[in-house]
Amino acid sequence: MATTEEQLKALIARDEETAVEFKQESEKQQDLAEMMAAMANARGGWLLVGVSDEGKFRKRSSLPGPPRN
Secondary structure, three states, X not given: OOOOHHHHHHHHHOOOEOOEEEEOOXXXXXXXXXXXXXXXHOOOOEEEEXXXXXXXXXXXXXXXXXXXX
């Protein structure tokens, strides 16, 4: 099931918590892998890459994703 833009905005509005973590795109791959493993070993959650700790989006056109209509 796809996540809508509204759902992502709601996650960001909740701020970081146990199940929601923000990471900027400049994070090292090892750090991201460790965070994903930790969340998977816990209760899961949302890892939002490209969002600052302040909840600000970093727009980037080279990120893969579904085609936009």
